Amino acid sequence: MIILGIFIWVLLSALIAIILKDKSSIFTKVSSILTLIAIILYSVLRFSSGYAGGFISQTNIALSKSVGIYFSIGVSGFADALLILTGIIFAAAAFVTDRKLYPSSMFMMIMLTEAGMIGLLISRNFLFFYVFWELVLVPVYFIIGKFGGPRKDGVSLKFFVYTHIASIFMLLSIFALYSYYDLQYKVLTFQMSELLQAMQNATFTSALPEIAKYFILFGFVFAFLVKLPSFPVHAWLADSYEQAPYPGTIILAGALSAMGGYGLFGIIFPFGGLIGTAGLDILVGLGLVSIAYFALTAMFQQSMKRMMAYASAASMGFVTLAFASAFLDPLKSENALIVASGGMFQIATHGIIMLLVFASIYYIMLKTGSDRIPSLGGIYRDAPFLSTLLLGGLLASLGLPGLAGFVGEFSIIVGSFPAIGYWIFFLVFGMLITASYHIWAAQKALYGPYNEKLGKISDIGGAPLAMLLLVFVTILILGVFPVLFFGPIQAYAGGII
């Protein structure tokens, strides 16, 4: 019930934020931090010991038993890691939202998005899952469309239409699954537990027409791939990240990027094996292509925001790869376990890393007036703390050991080898390019001779410094003691594999 309370509190906060007007900024900041603390306390209470896979904190409120609509919640080890991520991202997004620049509606949108995120992470009923999935999109559309950059109108529409079309496929899959379940068992239900169980049940799936089975799988996978995003359904990504205002970028890169991964590992993971070898091979291919393609594309970007948008997509290529490899391992052994857990860990830590990167770029933008690599240069001289923190974020993003990004990537690399064999060269090539452009960007923007055109700039201090340091320390802690997230995630993965 604690988690339900948190969810309701966040939903209420959105309402209060719009009512409070002048004080909505401070209210949102306090409320989102309280939410984060509550989520952490909840996680410590429920997940620090004794969690052995599956879903806990389950609550079912029947809204309509006859057609199977329940307000049903439950939290897995993986969802919990993402809940913590959500808490961190939105607290930080609220923190960097300058109250002088944005009206109270902005703060409402932030809280509403957070409510949607928490809702979709805890929902165990497909109908509510879908509603929350959509609920997340709408406020983000407004954040981009109202407060975004010069191309905000077109870009926000593109973002919305793109992801919405994907969601419709998911909705159709849900309805198809719902109907076929009814056909076979004569029970109408949207409950995930029952529908997912049916999909794992050989008698159910063998009775499904082939076309229906693949339609269901395609709808889900397509929706999640768009959301990740994966090559080639990524066209919304870079523009949205670039045109969104910084709080929006942080939300997009930090929290929303986890949605697709959550879909893959949190929803359809139990029956991912149904996709079949050919389909899984395609997914592996998409993951590998994403890693190399986005890395090469990122290398050529001048805008740091755009570059990191592609970097984020490249990291998500690892997730697609991890998902597919977990089923391709012929032995279903420790390899499948480590690759799946690594994939989930990657999703959770990627958001925090992107937060550090984008928040640092935001402060660089504030101090220098530019976030384009060529117009910066040598800013380490005047802003050593800020530069070092951005460097920390970049290093974490390229997967430096000791920081959180490494654990996920390493697990995926070692665990996916049986599935991909010597295609690993492709993967490693992508990682090399990734390292190169991260370091290149750092060298050009932060080091070298100072770009005197920038004039005198000041370093960050006080609360922003403390915030960034805290995020960096979190990344460091997760890199050194990954078990904090890895433990529950592995227990969840072990329960399924």
Place this chain on the structure above:
Amino acid sequence: MDFAVWFIFLSPLLASPIALVAGMRKIRLAGIISSASIAVSFILSGYIYLTIGSSTINESYSWFANLSYGVYVDHLALVMVLMVSFVSLMIHLFATYYMKEDPKKHVYFAETALFTSAMLGVILSSNLVLLFLFWEIVGLCSYLLIGFWYFKPNAASAAKKAFIVTRVGDMSLIIGLAILYSSLSGAYADPLSIPTLISNASAVAALIGPTKLGIITIFILGGAIGKSAQFPLHVWIPDAMEGPTTVSALIHAATMVTAGVYLIARIFPLFIDSASFSLYVVAFIGAFTAIYSGTLAWVMNDIKRVLAYSTISQIGYMMAALGIGGIIGSAGVSLAMYQLVVHAFFKALLFLTAGAILIALMDLRDLREMGGLWRRMPWTVSLMFIGAITLAGIPPAAGFFSKGAIIDASWSYYVSSGYNAAHLLPWVFLAFGEFFTAFYTFRMFSMVALGKPRSYLAEHARDPPKYVLIPLMALAALALSFGLFQNSFYKYLDSLYSAFSAPVMLEVLVYVLVAIGVLLGIYVGTGNRWKKLDTTDNRAYRVLKNKYYLDKLYTNLIAVRVILPLSSAFSGFEYRYNSANESTGHDVVRLGSAFRRIQSGIVENYFIVLVLIAAIIFLLVEILGGSL
């Protein structure tokens, strides 16, 4: 006792942020704190050396998935930690003088403490993943320290080059680990644990198959090649000279380039039990690098670059010693480790004396403008002389013993292989490498020390205060006397070690080569003969000057001609793909004029529709609910 092992690397690790923060308040504290923390590491290593006897320490805990973290200490690790902590301590002490004036001294000392700690971590790790973690932190620290003078454009790009080139090696290493892991997980509870791997090496080889294990070890060797700057991934190290000289000393002697050699020595049983090609590759690359970079060192005019190429070449001797272990057995490890330790002493000594000279000459690194410094800086240059004779392998200095043993053993390698011609190559490369070593060393030394000063700065150079030379004297004393401990060192690592010998004629040949090298070096380095050489139009000389065009191959051909156009093409495609997506979207929206109204507020309307649909569903549910 185990507690002490952990603190060997934890002490500088913890000291690093403390030095940074304390240094912000009082900048002098930073150097003291990090030096003290490394002194603690050295004392703890000494304590373990005294107490360990013939046992090993192995302590590990679960980390994530089925991987563990922990410490593993045997004699091999112990020799390494003693060397690293001692040499690093000497360098730190000298750095308190060398970096005296630098306004970011506290950052420097925080980073060097972290650097040392990471290297100690590499040595003590009981698991290959943890080793890889520290391995990468070593790389990171070298990146930060090479680029320490970040405002110099050369420094920033050298740092980048070091990071990316060693990253190439690291990726190879990670592939090796991935194959090893996926072949062993399931069979072993902790598949990447070093003690498990080395004590079950033959079982591992039987399980994986020697050929596949050979491939794994080749990938791991790739990582070692990157870190230890062996051909063809050595190109980062001469550029890395842009960092402070004490950093070069750390990288070359104590904390970085030896990591690759150590990695191979650490899991040597895996190499032995894999197919024989893997150690042959090690031997060949090592021996080839030894002579290859020897030929480059003598055309360099930058004192630090000469030393950099000499490091590459000397590490080649260690690699070759490991590689010939494929036939002569684990004695190869002992030979390599002895060379490693001796090299650490004299290379640290050479870099630190070079540092002292650079301070006296206002950071002038060009050999062409030195000369006659022996008379002006007698203490410093005498210490450099000790370093030089050790490097050149002249008795009684320890280099004579360490390299002599490797060359003799490589002859035994050839003999034991049944006089197989391919196995003669290591001996040829190493023996003639000795000639080049002696030659470039004494060319450099003569250009520094002999003759007349060739610049105003050189004329007015003075020794630093004697007390700052104390760490250098300690290193010099060890470089001179360490030959005495040669056999006990070998026996400490490998109790079954027995010496190798080569025919007297061949040994004499090597001595003659060294003697010719020294004389030729002095001949070229004095007078104006080096100048004539330097301005010659000789094509071969130009090839050497351009480092066999390998750097150009990497930057021009691979980076500029392949990667950048590829990246450009991809982002061009990406741009067009984006536009195509958008225009499709526009076309669809434009299809019906009825949509035009929706286009303006598509989402607002959608939101209302969503709520309406939800309401209708619930309504239907309520109505139907009764009937179903």
